[in-house]
Amino acid sequence: MKLKNTLLILLMLFALQGCKKAEFLDKKPNTKLVVPETLADMKAILDNLDVMNGCSPGLPVLSADEYFYPALSDWNSASTATERNAYIWAKDIYVGTQIIGDWNKPYGAIFYANVVLDQWNKLPTDQKNSPTGQFVKGFALFHRAYNSYELLQTFSVAYDPATAGSDLGIPLRLSSDINDRQPRASVQQSYQQVILDLENAEALLAGTPFPEKNRNRPCSASLNALEARVYLSMRNYPKAQDAAKKSLALYNKLVDYNSLDQNSDFPFGFDYLNIFLEVLCLKSSSIYNNTVMGFNAGLPTEQSLIDLYESNDLRRTIFFSVYQGNFYLKAGYVFNGFFFTGLAVDEVYLINAECLARKGDLDNALKFLNQLLEKRYVTGKYVAFQSTSKQEVIDKILLERRKELVWRGLRWSDIKRLNKEGSNITLTRNLGGQTYTLPPNDPRYALPIPDDEIALSGIQQNPR
Secondary structure, eight states, X not given: OOOOSHHHHHHXXXXXXXXXXXXXXXXXXXXXXXXXXXXXXXXXXXXXXXXXXXXXXXXXXXXSSSBOXXXXXXXXXXXXXXXXXXXXXXXXXXXXXXXXXXXXXXXXXXXXXXXXXXXXXXXXXXXXXXXHHHHHHHHHHHHHHHHXXXXXXXXXXXXXXXXXXXXXXXXXXXXXXXXOOOOEEEHHHHHHHHHHHHHHHHHHHTTOOOOSSOTTSOOHHHHHHHHHHHHHHTTOHHHHHHHHHHHHHHOOOOOOGGGSOTTXXXXXXSSTTSOOTTEXXXXXXXXXXXXXXXXXXXXXXXXXXHTTSOTTBTHHHHHEEEETTEEEEOOOSSOSSSEEOSEEHHHHHHHHHHHHHHTTOHHHHHHHHHHHXXXXXXTTTOOOOOOSXXXXXXXXXXXXXXXXXXXXXXXXXXHHHHHXXXXXXXXXXXXXXXXXXXXXXOGGGSOOOOHHHHHHHOOOOOOO
């Protein structure tokens, strides 16, 4: 019999129905609150791929500039009002719909991480100090940090040191007690907690070998990669470069795209059990996948983005297929029916290169950039990029970042960050003869919190 207990009810409250339950849940046939009692139980929770690794928000993808609706009729046929409204950056994107996975799924993963952390604190000291005990706590902290960070990218404005102390962040859930209601912390406090969790996890996971399999589990290389991503979004380029450097020192394998089948719809492998070499950590999102994403289904990619790829750039044919004149995304790095939002070596190369360029170390910045791009072009056709202009090098790295990390759920965060740098990126949609725009640093870059969460918790909504 499936276990029917309080923990399963909590699972339902977090809108995680349909996900595979952690293995230990089916082994506790009683009606009391079931909690993990052993390190094996705790690891089973954290190894639950659907709940812990398949929960990235989809709204940032819907709101960014990587796809388009070919016609008004296509937009009208979108399966939910949320998908339609996020596309045009409407002030009320939910309009009474119950599509709230962007909020509930990450917080569901945070809840389970907190269940593990709370029960870990009750273990005997010898179990806590064991290699498995240290790993389990670091694993839980990694998940809490990762999902808190993704919530910040979705529901808060870009990090700005001048205003981060007063800008609205997210409620910081540091306990599995669902009665512990927290107001929204500031953006500064929210980032500080993410970094604290990562620093604590780094100490616990020090020396953890890179997993050839089970890449849902963190190791030092993937943890440093996440730190680099977090610091990059804060525009703390020295710390982002330091973290990227540490990650690459531990694992830096790149795949030559010449070795991939350009004609395959699954150039990186058929499913998530076939882990692509460059993947550091599995993460994906199923939210809105049927409409926006999907192999040769969903919506076409913006032609202006496609035009950025040169004729000898293999990414144009590896990433996309053509149907009726439009370019559609193929299966990504880790195809499980969802789109990949995890950590990978190519992203770390680009973070490292950008940060080196921003501090004026152009020779090393170009070294890392050219090492990556040499693996992306037809053999013998790539001409190494060279420049003595700091701005030219930064611009080139940012261009390649957009081309390389397409459809990874990162573009929304990049736009927010770069507009704080003065890039003045204005997003524009043309739909049914009407033009919609999203100016730089607009309040709508902090997407609205679902209405039912506002009603339930009383937390402050984002200004629109």
